[in-house]
Amino acid sequence: MARKFSELRSKMSPESRTRVDARVIAALDQLPLLELRKARHLSQEKLAQALETTQGEISKIEHRTDLYLSTLRNYIEAMGGELDIIARFKDGAVRISTFQDVNERGLSA
Numbered sequence: 001m002a003r004k005f006s007e008l009r010s011k012m013s014p015e016s017r018t019r020v021d022a023r024v025i026a027a028l029d030q031l032p033l034l035e036l037r038k039a040r041h042l043s044q045e046k047l048a049q050a051l052e053t054t055q056g057e058i059s060k061i062e063h064r065t066d067l068y069l070s071t072l073r074n075y076i077e078a079m080g081g082e083l084d085i086i087a088r089f090k091d092g093a094v095r096i097s098t099f100q101d102v103n104e105r106g107l108s109a
Helices: 005-010 014-028 033-039 044-051 055-063 069-078 099-104
Strands: 085-089 092-096
Touching (some): 033 055
């Protein structure tokens, strides 16, 4: 007979739970768009409604290897998220402002 995960988890040591939680977070950090949408329990149809497009367009977005940042930002925001772009260097990381914000300040993109 199958056992509930919560039942198994309750029997784990705190160290084991911490390791499992870290692995789950690491896995979620590297989800492709399709898997991210599924993890948020959204169908392509619901996301298409939020973006005022078609289910077919959502499928195309999820299978592209190259996207406009604006397309990716809209996709993430339609799921209730916020897109951050981070540039990582040996001496630190810098959060990149949205290109729209840069243009609004009169700077070149």
